[in-house]
Amino acid sequence: MTSTGDRTWGWLGSTEEFGRPPEPNEFIVIPKSEIHCEKYAGSNHAAHCFIYAENNERVFDIYNPRASILMQLRYDGYFGFPGGLIDAGEDFVSAVNREMVEEINLNTTIHSVNHDDHIISHWSEKKNLVLHFYKLKVNMTDLIEIERQASLARDYGTEVLGTIRVPLYTLGDHYRGFPVFLNHNFIGCSRDQLIAALTSLNILTPEEIQLALNANSRNI
């Protein structure tokens, strides 16, 4: 019987530790002013992107989505954002733009991330990994085209198993919708990145985010 490859790492072994579920508070926020300093020069770096469009077109004429935000189901079963590891000597922004071409076939002649689009960076000393997070704001017409193009990406069907939108509304039991979504498994610090972006871009109020986080326990 030929090997299915299951329950092995193969060549992925060299980076499998990066994808291990983080311990509580493993990732700490580092100031944007420090992300290029010597302290992190020996670390592994990755950069991911929060692609979003304002969207107030109500779902079922009831729920205001407020924004359409793209995330993806990854090959490892976790939700995450498009992006990836920065190659040796590669500029952070060049890397995230490269990864978005690879993973969602983004036309970077039309839409590309620049240094000013930095949202937040996190560092895991344990993993020797620094995770940078950038935003890319588009309009809904462009977001729909980006979604259409994503299935033609080089990594679609391998690294990326699907592009999704994040449900930001909460249903009548105060649980279904965004709170349920926050209960899914996220890679790296991507849940923290989602919350940081929603807050810093004023997409949801801190109170709405806290309500969604508190509703996780189904004690509504």
Ligand SMILES: O=c1[nH]cnc2c1ncn2[C@@H]1O[C@H](COP(=O)(O)OP(=O)(O)O)[C@@H](O)[C@H]1O
């Ligand atoms: O969306 C994300 N936000 C934060 N960290 C992430 C995200 N996606 C992956 N990571 C972390 O960064 C590492 C490298 O990212 P990724 O798996 O996307 O690299 P690749 O696309 O170059 O293969 C992952 O192992 C994981 O720890």
Ligand SMILES: [Mn+2]
């Ligand atoms: Mn990569």
Ligand SMILES: [Mn+2]
């Ligand atoms: Mn990739």
Ligand SMILES: [Mn+2]
């Ligand atoms: Mn990736």
